[in-house]
Amino acid sequence: MTKTRFFFIAPLLVFLVMVGYFAIGLTKDPSVLPNMLEGKPVPEFSLAPLQGRDDIGFKNTDLMGDVTLVNVFGSWCVACLIEHPFLMAIKAQDLIPIHGIDWREEDRTAGPLWLKKHGDPYTRAGDDPVSKAAIAFGVTGAPETFLVDQKGIIRFKHVGPITEPIWRDTLQPLIEALRKEGAS
């Protein structure tokens, strides 16, 4: 290959190497990408109960013993409303316990009212007006959902509303795998 020929081919080669790198890297394991808290135990927290809900609050030790979802929501959050019917469906079919963190309510009655109006999918729920638990979980926005295993270890974090494809392709397989892992 002559020198000039190489000059014309080199850019393509460089580009192909880059594409190859990304393609391999991204297909490796696209569902479980590293997250700061994934693989770590749930941070310690203890939240007051939501008003009007006969509940004893919500704390990190509640998450031991079962595969669970922890869902961060708020009455002010429009995307939570989009996600909400799906959570209700999960509850109706009793697929997995969902615990709620009612995040950054200016008015303490807003969250409970919202649940009353739209339905309450949560097994346990805690009130987190000043982001105590949210900061510990590293929540960036609502809705955000954490998958926690039997030992209280965060295994997956989903940012944004849970949708049918996300449930089907990511959450459900992961949950089944975790349950098997726990049983064996």
Added chain:
Amino acid sequence: MTAELGHFALILAMFIAMVQATLPLIGAQRNMPVWVELANPASYIQLALTTFAFACLLHVYLISDFTVVNVVQNSHTDKPLIYKIAGTWGNHEGSLLLWVFILALFGAAVALFGRNLPPAFKARVLSVQAMIAIGFYLFMLLTSNPFERISPAPLNGTDLNPLLQDPGLAIHPPLLYLGYVGFSVAFSFAIAALIEGRVDAAWARWVRPWTLAAWVFLTGGIVLGSWWAYYELGWGGWWFWDPVENASFMPWLAGTALLHSAVVVEKRDTLKGWTVLLAIVAFSMSLLGTFIVRSGVLTSVHAFATDPTRGVFILLLLAIVIGGSLALFAWRGPQLKGSGLFQPISREGALLFNNLVMATGLAAVLLGTLYPLFIDVVGGAKISVGAPFFNAVFLPLMVPMIIAMALGPFLNWKRGDVMPALARLRFVAILALAAGAAAWSIETDGPFMGVIGIALAVWLGGGVIAEVCERIHLFKAPIAESFRRLNRMPRATWGMSFAHFGMALAIAGMSGAGGWKVESIQTMKPGETITVSGYDYRFDGATSSKGPNYSVIAGSFTVFKDGQEFTVLKPEKRFYPVTQMPTTEAAIHTTLMGDLYAVIGDEEGTDGSFVTRIYYNPLVVWMWIGTVVMMFGGALSISDRRHRVGVPQRSKTPVIAKPTASV
């Protein structure tokens, strides 16, 4: 209904683009004038349809139609009108629509203003434009539809990120996109040239005004973003080497290199392959920039996981456009043989040196920007490459380039001599050293880079003035003769002088602000006074009030200089209840020597004390003035009559190898 009409217009536009991408190309290849002529009307129809689609999105924003997801997520009824408009493009889907709209705009502009292009070449250019458009239409329609509905419709929207509710940022994306998309024209010209296997002086002359236009817009877009960061983020900084900033800087570097190498192609018939490659790279970087900002790919690979369809589509699109054009380059490029030979020390040599530095700088920025992603992909820790890396790599690269920038215009084409050029610049050199020494003596323990920067600014600025004097034979010929020469200087030459001089001003600004910034953070009681850089700031307390969609705490400082009242600064801290986000509005008093910059923070205790931050940012205003001068230079160069008058003649030499297949 409006949303559906917009959606429909987009689908229609895609089919038009499909026609435009194929028939004119085949027509040009097989010599069928009827098919070739399809390119023009297709471009106009595409523009009409995308304009209509964009108007539809604008309409649903203006009437706050919360049955459209996009409006819900980015708007609110209380939002001021200008930000309802800006909200249209302040999000992923809407910005893509703006992108295709601008692409159609440029396509129609080529169809309209490209009358002096050979019909077959123009048809190929427009076909390539349409291919790019198809990729974007598909991306929007399949993964990012701005017109998607939501049911049940929420009562109100979630509002636009308040940081973006700012006049500067409202027009920043359109300017930036005019730059990004503008490079698509240079790209299409390059691809068309590769298909024809011919690049000559006429080609370089055609491509130059389009590249210049893109460059002017991109420069404006970058500076506007930088200016916004300066006054809105409240840290007195203006460039953070953040991935988003780098994303806009990389096409700028490639585009700047392209402008200079196109000159060599036009004047000296050489560096052809390199110039074509730069055109491809400039647009590739623009595509990368578009997607980096909007997809969040660079901040985290997570973006791919949370929305795999988009991520995969983006990767595919980038692979096809960039990989395809580079493959074409590898295949057809070797046929672009230049005829001009030159010595290393010559005008061409200086321009090539500029190109190499720009390319190296680009590679460094690209590496630093992508590196965290590489590490993330292989499952390593989350790392970030910050300012120290970029400053250490990029700034030293710029020093020799700026030295050469003043010298280059003094060198002859083909073979230059560096000694006479240096001799003509000796006074400028002495002046530059003196300026550096003066800057150093004011503050001997100041940063060394700042001292070098001031010296370089004087060197470059002086060099530009010396070059103009030389050109008009000032003091060597009678003054009337000098005036005659000044009058007859082509606009393109003026453009270069202005752009280079603007660069000198900007370097002075960057050196001052980067080198001698003074920062003071403290808690202040009302009535308390603090001195920063010779100015006494008296804190007069803060008041609360309400804006249209936010609450505000406004502080007040009375600034005294030598006991005289100098100015009053009123920084604000705003809180947007809908998004629950605070923003800072810095108060800035600009002087030619430096900016007085005050920010108010949180309240401390109960006696009306506040955390305050006071900065003195030397010479910042020259950065803004300098870039405006650079843009003016670019615009002046576009208006040069040789871009408009007379049909550039293609070289008589036959096409070296006959094109055999359409690509």
